[in-house]
Amino acid sequence: MEVTRSKLKGLSNPDARKYVGIVGSSTVFPFMSFIAEDFNCIFSFKTPVVESIESRPEFKIFCSGIRENALDIATSSCPVKEAEIERERDVIIISYTGMSLQIRIKAINLILKRIYLKLYLHILKRKSNKKLWSDINQTLPKTGIEICDPHQNTGTYETLVNFVTHA
Structure with a gap:
């Protein structure tokens, strides 16, 4: 069972915008915010801008295309639906976090x-x-x-x- 999936695409216009735009569900938001704060301590980029909205509207916004203010990363605590994947060709699965839940329930x-x-x-x-x-x-x-x-x-x-x- 996939509980967390993330989608990633390149920055829409690096000359116009020097930060990564991330939107995530309210469940994933605190974790992404923590990671974003550490990001610029490790790398020489600005701190990513992290926003929180519900998963389904977030994917709709994410898949709306590439433009200056488009999102670069979308995170969710629910699986990405096939229809959402079809709208966005470049999908990278970052992690599967539901495995521990499955193992515990099976035990x-x-x-x-x-x-x-x-x-x-x-x-x-x-x-x-x-x-x-x-x-x-x-x-x-x-x-x-x-x-x-x-x-x-x-x-x-x-x-x-x-x-x-x-x-």
Whole structure:
């Protein structure tokens, strides 16, 4: 499962603009900002300009063409769709970060996997009245259920929902 993909193309007009323009999802934004700050400490270029918007509009802007104010890099916490790739010929995959999630889920025995996934789906749909893990299964501890999930209008949320519903 691909959770993070990035697309890269050359600077649109190096004479007109001496910085790299990056747009990223709100999930990836803090990491890209951190990397951008270190960028000019290592290289002799200006600090990249990093902005945050939702993934789908970001790809639409990114794929809109090459011009002076065009984006150079787009990052996302959700996979790039085939239609988006078709609009942009030069795609470079930077990393696959979903592997650790897959490995962890595969390491959980089948019963617990089903319990956690079903529970998560119930919580996403706001239909669960379960307050403790033991409400799901008596063998689980009598501790409160706390799930920190991404905000519903993020690419991370979309990716997680797709992963859970297809698991």
